[in-house]
Amino acid sequence: MSSVVGAVIAREYLQRVRTRTFLVGTIGLPLLMLALFVVSALMAGSGGSAERSLALVDRTGVLESGVAARLAAAGFEVESVEPGSVAEEELESRLLDGSLGGALFLESGTLEVGSARLRGVSVPSLLRRIGIQQAVSQTALEVRLVASEEGPALAALLSGGELHLETVGAGREDTADEDGTTAMVAGFAGAFLLYVVLLVYGTMVLRAVLEEKTGRIAEIILSSMRPGQLMLGKIVGVGAVGLTQLAAWILFGAILLGTGIPAMLPFFPEGGLGFDLRAHLPGAGVFAFFGLCFLVGYFLYASLFAAVGAMCSTEEEAQQLQFPVVMLVVVPIVFLAPVLDNPTTSWAMGLSLFPFFSPILMFARVAAGAAPVWEAALSVVLMLATLMGTAWVAGRIYRTGILMQGKRPTLPELWRWVRYG
Structure with a gap:
């Protein structure tokens, strides 16, 4: 790579990383997301101590231990109160002075139909009501089943059972994520992130080309280098x-998963996070393929955006002419949900092998574990071949268009640029 190209690369890079927008997006955005995560989790799982305190009065004599255990697991502070005792008579005053969040009464109807009575000064949140209702109904059902001869068998059936998935074939291995949910979520999240970065940085290339063209800066720069070198340096x-x-962002995520979340666990109520996020991360191969899709996809789309920028003379023209390129990024997002829902179908394979859709759709299928190695390799080969052709065409258009001023070119003129440029 020549020194002039290196100078353009350094200028484009330093000009952007020193801006306040870049610093806010790179450092401020992850910190903001972390703060929102912590605040929302703490608000949803903790609340005030009095609000989470619950007096339990069991008049059935058989439900107290089971209900108390389930309520404690749901984040409540449970206080067992003997029926008819002085403590029960004091519940009303404790509710009124705010030292107690609620009083749950288990009566004869609880064992029969799972109903219970909850007294409090205010109506608890929907999530808390659901947690209390489930604790009562599940315990009542459990007690009734234990008393039945077929109790254990009925309990297994009522719990819904389990579906154990086994995958066979080359390149497939069983993992702890038996239902594939984590892999599908990783595919969707990674594909959407690719969509965002391809669109953001592709349009950034367009803006950079357009600024230099409209400001007549390109005419000065091209006196010391070739148009192709300028285009390569910008991209x-x-x-x-x-x-x-x-x-x-990846470094921030790694630090958060490695030290941040374990350090925060003691501050969450039991079960507040629900699961160990680190145990559900995709493998290193998925991350490597993500990086490859970003690199190839970026150069593929950036060359197109650079060509569009060279064809335009105004911001309005750029907004109109970039629409076909933007749609090439948007269309795979439209097909993302159907592809992840049916990742092994022939049409899903065909869409993911289309070079302009591959960075998003093929990554999603690879992350979901639905694409064999040969399909992923073929998509990379097709993307690289398309990149070579696209870069050649874009270079021809850029070479002529970067110095053109006035009306935007027609299709016949573009053809002449590509043919003779």
């Missing part, structure tokens, strides 16, 4: 900005 420079931001 690589902006791409390096994108890689820097992604690397910062």
